[in-house]
Amino acid sequence: MKIIRVFIVDDHPLMRNALEMAIEAASDMQIVGEAINGMEALHLIPQIESDVVLMDLMMPEMNGLEAIRALINLLPEIRILILSSLDKEADILQAVQLGALGFITKSAQRDELLQAIRTVDAGEAYLPPKIAAKLMNTVRESHSGKANTGGSEALTRRQKDVLALIGQGFTNQQIATKLNIADATVRVHISNMMDILGFEYRRELVVYAVKRHMES
Numbered sequence: 001m002k003i004i005r006v007f008i009v010d011d012h013p014l015m016r017n018a019l020e021m022a023i024e025a026a027s028d029m030q031i032v033g034e035a036i037n038g039m040e041a042l043h044l045i046p047q048i049e050s051d052v053v054l055m056d057l058m059m060p061e062m063n064g065l066e067a068i069r070a071l072i073n074l075l076p077e078i079r080i081l082i083l084s085s086l087d088k089e090a091d092i093l094q095a096v097q098l099g100a101l102g103f104i105t106k107s108a109q110r111d112e113l114l115q116a117i118r119t120v121d122a123g124e125a126y127l128p129p130k131i132a133a134k135l136m137n138t139v140r141e142s143h144s145g146k147a148n149t150g151g152s153e154a155l156t157r158r159q160k161d162v163l164a165l166i167g168q169g170f171t172n173q174q175i176a177t178k179l180n181i182a183d184a185t186v187r188v189h190i191s192n193m194m195d196i197l198g199f200e201y202r203r204e205l206v207v208y209a210v211k212r213h214m215e216s
Contacts (some may be wrong), residue, residue, distance in 0.1 A: 009041040012056075
């Protein structure tokens, strides 16, 4: 069984302790490190093999958005899950555009937290529907990907179906269920779409899909 290595970045000791207890109790996860702000995270994370980084947004010295931007530049394949008490639409979208794969509030239940970590570790987006809806209603522009909406014309009808569901925050497994296809088939569609649209990383496809969903 794979063990998901989790690194926590949060300036509140009580929150870090609570996260440690919740995560360490899961048989498939372990805490490999923690930092109290973005600056410390930038120093420690490159030295520690981590699968998922839990990143707070509001921190002293260097906030979460600044840390995400710097970490993605250093470690392009790092998988970041935003964990915040705030759900400001603009900040969440910016974090996703910078490279974060998901968002979860600090008030979430333990099971939801663990599911979010597993989802992001698998390279999938974790965006709760209510957050996706808020983003859709408030933000209409700003996209940092390599492709433009015209590039989707090269996709097959099934690939467009998969892309639309990614934009709504569904995981690979949920997409497979909705479209009545195998998980492996979803992964193939995603790989082919990334080649067609010119994306190197899954998160770029996620940003593209979310933007298309908001503009639809």
